Amino acid sequence: MYVRGTVAGEVERRSVSTKYGESDLAEVPLRLDSDHDAADREASESADGGAAVLEENHEPTTVTLWNKWTESAELLEPGMEVLVTDAKTEECQGKTKFATTGESYVVVEPSFLVNVTAIRNWVDCPRLYYLNKLSGVPLNYPVVKGTIVHEVFGDLLRGRALEEAIDARVDERGLELGLLGESADAVSEEVRENAAAIEGWLEQGRLTEEDSWRSEQLLISETFGIRGRADAVRRGAPVELKTGKNLKKEPRFKDKVQAACYALMLEEHGGDVDVGTLLYTKNSALDRNEETGDLTPAKEFSMGDGLLKFVVRLRNEIAATEVQGTVPTGYEGNAKCEYCFEQDTCMVVSGRLDQESKAGQIGRPLPADEREYFEEVSRAIEAERRAVHHEYAKLWEQRPQERADDDRALIDLEFGEKRPLEGGRWELRAEQPAGTTSKLREGDLVLASDGHPVRGNAELARIERLDDEVVLTADEPVEVTRLDVYPSELTTDRLLAALHDFLLKGDDRRKDVLFGRADPTFDEPEETFIDNNPAQNEAVRMAVGAEDFALVHGPPGTGKTYTIARAIRAMVERGERVLLSAFTNRAVDNALEALLEQLDGVVDDDRVVRVGSESGVRTDMQPYRLERAGDPAERVAELEDAQVVAATTATCGSRVMKAQSFDSALVDEAAQLTEPGTFAAITLADRFVLVGDHEQLPPVVRSGDESHRPELTDGDDEPLGHDLTESLFERLVALHPDSGVMLDQQYRMNQRIQAFASREFYDGQLRPATPAVAGRTLDDLEGASREALPESLRDPVAFVDVEGDDDRYTDSAEAARIAELVETYEAAGLERSSIGVIAPFRAQVSEISNHVPGDVTVDTVDRFQGSSQEVIIVSFTATGSLEGPIFEDYRRINVALTRPKRALVLVGDARALETDPVYGRMLEWASQVSVRGGRD
Numbered sequence: 001m002y003v004r005g006t007v008a009g010e011v012e013r014r015s016v017s018t019k020y021g022e023s024d025l026a027e028v029p030l031r032l033d034s035d036h037d038a039a040d041r042e043a044s045e046s047a048d049g050g051a052a053v054l055e056e057n058h059e060p061t062t063v064t065l066w067n068k069w070t071e072s073a074e075l076l077e078p079g080m081e082v083l084v085t086d087a088k089t090e091e092c093q094g095k096t097k098f099a100t101t102g103e104s105y106v107v108v109e110p111s112f113l114v115n116v117t118a119i120r121n122w123v124d125c126p127r128l129y130y131l132n133k134l135s136g137v138p139l140n141y142p143v144v145k146g147t148i149v150h151e152v153f154g155d156l157l158r159g160r161a162l163e164e165a166i167d168a169r170v171d172e173r174g175l176e177l178g179l180l181g182e183s184a185d186a187v188s189e190e191v192r193e194n195a196a197a198i199e200g201w202l203e204q205g206r207l208t209e210e211d212s213w214r215s216e217q218l219l220i221s222e223t224f225g226i227r228g229r230a231d232a233v234r235r236g237a238p239v240e241l242k243t244g245k246n247l248k249k250e251p252r253f254k255d256k257v258q259a260a261c262y263a264l265m266l267e268e269h270g271g272d273v274d275v276g277t278l279l280y281t282k283n284s285a286l287d288r289n290e291e292t293g294d295l296t297p298a299k300e301f302s303m304g305d306g307l308l309k310f311v312v313r314l315r316n317e318i319a320a321t322e323v324q325g326t327v328p329t330g331y332e333g334n335a336k337c338e339y340c341f342e343q344d345t346c347m348v349v350s351g352r353l354d355q356e357s358k359a360g361q362i363g364r365p366l367p368a369d370e371r372e373y374f375e376e377v378s379r380a381i382e383a384e385r386r387a388v389h390h391e392y393a394k395l396w397e398q399r400p401q402e403r404a405d406d407d408r409a410l411i412d413l414e415f416g417e418k419r420p421l422e423g424g425r426w427e428l429r430a431e432q433p434a435g436t437t438s439k440l441r442e443g444d445l446v447l448a449s450d451g452h453p454v455r456g457n458a459e460l461a462r463i464e465r466l467d468d469e470v471v472l473t474a475d476e477p478v479e480v481t482r483l484d485v486y487p488s489e490l491t492t493d494r495l496l497a498a499l500h501d502f503l504l505k506g507d508d509r510r511k512d513v514l515f516g517r518a519d520p521t522f523d524e525p526e527e528t529f530i531d532n533n534p535a536q537n538e539a540v541r542m543a544v545g546a547e548d549f550a551l552v553h554g555p556p557g558t559g560k561t562y563t564i565a566r567a568i569r570a571m572v573e574r575g576e577r578v579l580l581s582a583f584t585n586r587a588v589d590n591a592l593e594a595l596l597e598q599l600d601g602v603v604d605d606d607r608v609v610r611v612g613s614e615s616g617v618r619t620d621m622q623p624y625r626l627e628r629a630g631d632p633a634e635r636v637a638e639l640e641d642a643q644v645v646a647a648t649t650a651t652c653g654s655r656v657m658k659a660q661s662f663d664s665a666l667v668d669e670a671a672q673l674t675e676p677g678t679f680a681a682i683t684l685a686d687r688f689v690l691v692g693d694h695e696q697l698p699p700v701v702r703s704g705d706e707s708h709r710p711e712l713t714d715g716d717d718e719p720l721g722h723d724l725t726e727s728l729f730e731r732l733v734a735l736h737p738d739s740g741v742m743l744d745q746q747y748r749m750n751q752r753i754q755a756f757a758s759r760e761f762y763d764g765q766l767r768p769a770t771p772a773v774a775g776r777t778l779d780d781l782e783g784a785s786r787e788a789l790p791e792s793l794r795d796p797v798a799f800v801d802v803e804g805d806d807d808r809y810t811d812s813a814e815a816a817r818i819a820e821l822v823e824t825y826e827a828a829g830l831e832r833s834s835i836g837v838i839a840p841f842r843a844q845v846s847e848i849s850n851h852v853p854g855d856v857t858v859d860t861v862d863r864f865q866g867s868s869q870e871v872i873i874v875s876f877t878a879t880g881s882l883e884g885p886i887f888e889d890y891r892r893i894n895v896a897l898t899r900p901k902r903a904l905v906l907v908g909d910a911r912a913l914e915t916d917p918v919y920g921r922m923l924e925w926a927s928q929v930s931v932r933g934g935r936d
């Protein structure tokens, strides 16, 4: 049976004499989880074929861990979670206790998902694992070549011809190879040598019997807290490809460990694995006359129980280290520093961060405030990682309908067909029921399954099309009936690397300025860049003249995009190479569009390059998109000759972008970026300009979403100084207020609409840029007439009182009233597509969507940020006390109220809203009719 719970006290270890001799044991006081989805587990095929439904029990019990599992017991601290499989019960003085059996596995912190490659690295040296995590994998030839060989291997398994696979895969990596100075022919030759081993081996397999193969299988273990992608699975057993050589008979130990991880997961999914295979592809390229030893590439080993358990214990060490936030020193394993490639890096990191390390330390430690900053921010990033793991856990903890309601899955799809594509991949089609919504978008990577993303047959797939029909491409032909959001750690990995690069490799002057030890300096040109808007002109002068950085604070509609474009043009005219970046693809493309207008006749179009994925970049910007595939020299020239490169901040953390450098970086939507998120872009440039509005939505952090367990090691209860929700932009505005300028003329809203936001959020300084903007009404729109509206809606701002029902997340009366309002505006001549509805909860968004036609955009505030509409209707969904995201942070209401150009209608329960002073003032403003209002 399964026993799962939280450690409730100190663990006691001792030795006892048994009939088998001396045995170690550890007694762990455990508070059992009451409802660890027992029913769900029972229905599933879990590793031990059954599950214990444990009674709710708040009294701690004891679980005894025997022999080798006492090693894992040593890692335990009160508050940690433990899972024991195949436990037995023992009655003792009327109490039920538990103990491990010979079959048991003990899993520490089972919801922390450890990557298989992490476990493999950990075998070599725990500190190496830490260093890899910190600095990320750089662009280097062995890594890129290894990836290509793996891809060719997958292709061969899927039946693609060798030469075709090599050509295609080398071509796809053109850009990376170009950056590394490699030529396609030379790389193809090397890949061919490696692939020969694979092909020969596959031939043998085919000669003897009908093999059942599967390439690249994504495995996630809900029992052992491990995940990874097996290179291949042959007759149910793992096959791992290594591009190195191995002249011994046996596979390398760490490679065995890796294969054992996959074996463990395959067994959890119902397999019985007794063998693992390692394929050392370099072996076949070696010359028998020069090398002695076993040159056969494929080496098999038998998969013993002892190894599987050892692997789980290693995994436990990683999980415990991560949850406690301790930094490995290298003493934990038997690290051999003198042979390690990373010895220098290791010593530098140890020296700079003043960490204990087996390799030793070099250099002076960073100043104390920088080390403290590093600790706080890296801890916050690790909390983000745990939140991603939490997303994984939801894959099995939530029922399908709950996931669908959460917008995290599309369920009940009707499988249509699977069609083989050229190159051995598959196209999968399914129909989705009408009216379903989710977070999934075209271009997303998803978990496509035949029913369950973890327990069923599942595969990573890309969404090619998403309307009534869903079209996917994948490596394997899954009969798709369900799609789940794929929780990715990529962002977290890149944040950590960006933090590392900034603090450990970053420029000292920049750190002095960012940590407040020095003031930023400017050398502003006297030139006038924009003659009709003094604040914008000053912003461009500061941006161009900044020697360190400049800040442009742009309230809604104040011409941020225009100002950025003008500033970049000025920089380009001065001969600078410029990076244009923003948090979202949408903002990057908007700014790029404005910039192209400015650059017309200044630089050739082909010196402006957009870096991003095909699905991320807007159609009209595709001509500027950098193709990754093709001739290496051509690809790299295209990027390196570019004078302006545009990419999201996430892409700035990619290996390709990290190889670039710029004179200046301009970052839009900077108030929505975490500090390390901002570093990813600005570390690529000598100077930077941040553009944003800290009175609108702050960075979105996953770990803030839900209640996570308190830090285990955080002895002092001091609140963290840096928790990722404050942007670098906001911090710098406070730290160096004179390095920025606020744009104060807005080009969007009628005067009546902007009045409240200006007063509440911008010290009354925001004003309409022109009389025409101030006087905007619906009458300006073709075919629309305010006269046709009821009197109560003729003013640009209106309030509609709807008594709230008692539901917390939805209000159907409000939804019905909003549907009527939409009809009223339509009757007055408005296009439905020019009306937007904002609601605080997803549930209310769905409720309203069911009442209004599809071409009216209905969404949450977060989704509306950055856009505008002619008419905006806001549903407050409030009753009694004000609770919910829209009310927790006044910046949300600022965003909601500043989306419309010509008309704003607030729909809510006046009595509830009045209970808060800000909303009280909002009601007053919305209910007063302007002098020039539409009364006859």
Ligand SMILES: Nc1ncnc2c1ncn2[C@@H]1O[C@H](COP(=O)(O)OP(=O)(O)OP(=O)(O)O)[C@@H](O)[C@H]1O
Residues within 6 Å of the ligand: 530, 532, 533, 536, 554, 555, 556, 557, 558, 559, 560, 561, 562, 563, 747, 866, 867, 868
């Ligand atoms: N100095 C200016 N003179 C004339 N028009 C301007 C000026 N600055 C901006 N505009 C116009 O104002 C509108 C809004 O500008 P822009 O798109 O740059 O705003 P933004 O601040 O980026 O908006 P958002 O708040 O949506 O991000 C655009 O139509 C733009 O052409």
